[in-house]
Amino acid sequence: MNKIVECVPNFSEGQDLEKIARIVAPLKNKEHVKLVGVEPDAIYNRTVVTVIGEPEAVKQAIVQAIGIATKEIDLNHHQGEHKRMGATDVVPFIPIRNMSIEETVVLSKECAQLVSDLYDVPVFLYNQSATSPEREKLPNIRKGEFEGMAAKLKDPQWYPDYGKNEIHPTAGVVAIGCRPFLIAYNIDCQTMDKEACAYIAKAIRLTGGGYQCIQAGPAVMADFVQVTMNVTDFTRTSVYRAFEAVKMEAQRFDIKITGSEFIGLVPRACLEDIAAYYLKMRDSQQLATYSLEELSQVVSENLLLRGFSLDKIIEYHV
């Protein structure tokens, strides 16, 4: 089987749809590259783009898109709710199939070198690609944002990993790196009680005594509160456990769970793992013959999924 990598660049433009179309154009109609999602957010003034495909092809296409974003977006005139430091703000590469973390780190460094060489945008390596512990977490790098970045780069501790210690005058700086695959999953609680949802989130996450592979917190939406989480390894902590544990903890507060949603892509194996529990199977072997539609239906019904469609499943695209 071919190697598959996912890349989820975040561009600092969420309002001008024509501009966004020009930025993502290099990601379309390319062999071995599939543009899976383009999600502009006007309030954030930011667009999250999802691409999967063969590593070399994805890297080349992403570098082209970054080139267009560098030309099109001027951060001196950018306002939005989301913190940002660059026209292309962050570029995570995620190993999906037959790719190791190490190979993906190498790929992210090749991408960083090209971005620096071609566009004079300084690059910080982050997450698994980071060159020092304080660069692992994106918020550390982004602190100060675009407006503070010129001064920050003069501090020897914050020399970029690629390029000069001067920001690109309109495109700022960018963070590029490999991050492990994770499931981003949110559960809707029919309440406006953020404190209760913070309690629930703490009860299920590792750092609160909860499940080993869950990071979670509360997020206030327009008319409900979510328990928003990352499941960092669904083969260890199954997603159905997250859902059932939130339901259980919510009973204490008489809070009803009204839905849940996956953000980004989910592998078929994750859906099989969930479906096997609700279908009362000992393991997911019997599900090998299920179509993606059948799997989606079982999971959607039991997790009360909102906004789920087949194109959220990695195997739908490859």
Place this chain on the structure above:
Amino acid sequence: MNKIVECVPNFSEGQDLEKIARIVAPLKNKEHVKLVGVEPDAIYNRTVVTVIGEPEAVKQAIVQAIGIATKEIDLNHHQGEHKRMGATDVVPFIPIRNMSIEETVVLSKECAQLVSDLYDVPVFLYNQSATSPEREKLPNIRKGEFEGMAAKLKDPQWYPDYGKNEIHPTAGVVAIGCRPFLIAYNIDCQTMDKEACAYIAKAIRLTGGGYQCIQAGPAVMADFVQVTMNVTDFTRTSVYRAFEAVKMEAQRFDIKITGSEFIGLVPRACLEDIAAYYLKMRDSQQLATYSLEELSQVVSENLLLRGFSLDKIIEYHV
């Protein structure tokens, strides 16, 4: 408030009840020492004794009991299902109130010194008191049992921490140490399917992707299988979570949960924490006015507790 320590010595005699009565006699009618449990097991040929009280008084009383066990029990004629290396096999001290791990380690070392000096029984310090990593776990120390211990002590790696490198001819050697407080808790599954219960145990324990402070495994009983567990810190992973998570995982196998039981002592705070969840309280503050009886009733009903009585609650005794 006074310092309270628990001590749970295990003696290698589980059949001769008169002998056991003589061994535990020094633990009775002592000021600041309360004998909470004496549980002989004829098949194991071993008795687990539970004492709580003020540290110095507990230590002195325990040393006396060990003295009698040393005289009364001859391991050259001991047979039983449980592994053992000494007349007094293991002596854990557990901090209960106003005691740090460090203070409890000191107490265990004072006890070890006395046992070695008074009775010529070599002592290994174990668990938190261990003097090297390979001595932390009791099974490492006990490997070879009484019959292999004379030879083992000649290996410089296994010189005892106190006393000469020669076993006591009839009483062998003993392990003494501080171990952290934990809740020993078992959940009864109405099934003889050990494999399913092993799956459930794995799903809830940290090493299987489960809860942070749960260690668990399956245990086959006469007519059901238990998920047997240690909750190593109930202030982080609440016991109600263990119970509800086992129920949830058991649904996959259509296994009914018919009961649960605490082994050994439970602090009031643990019961409050459980009751607060089932009474739908945000925290356990409102439960401060509840009597031990009232707390016990709420917890017993909801966890389907077997064999629970007030004398299992630490605060009942102090």
